[in-house]
Amino acid sequence: MIVLASVLVLCGSAALCLAMKRHGLQMMPARAYSPALSLALRVCGSALLAGGAVICAVTQGAGVGLTTFFGIFSMVILLIAISLPYLAPAKGRRR
Secondary structure, three states, X not given: OHXXXXXXXXXXXXXXXXXXXXXXXXXXXXOOOOHHHHHHHHHHHHHHHHHHHHHHHHHHOHHHHHHHHHHHHHHHXXXXXXXXXXXXXXXXXXX
16 A cells, blocks of 8 residues: 555656646646646645545554655655656757
């Protein structure tokens, strides 16, 4: 169940990251980014994070489960923060 919670947290965090205008425009063409897409990504990301928290809390108890959730969340955010610059398309970067 920890693996399922980790996948939910990863997908939810990525969705919330893409919902921000700066990162959304980095990863998607400007014509594909819209306020409706941003709202949908925010709702889906929040729901996925809540699902991950519920799975951790149900399987391990409230105290340990939420501690596990925040540990998973911290590691996922670190992974996204490190990998996002490398995943963004190169605009004006010389190789």
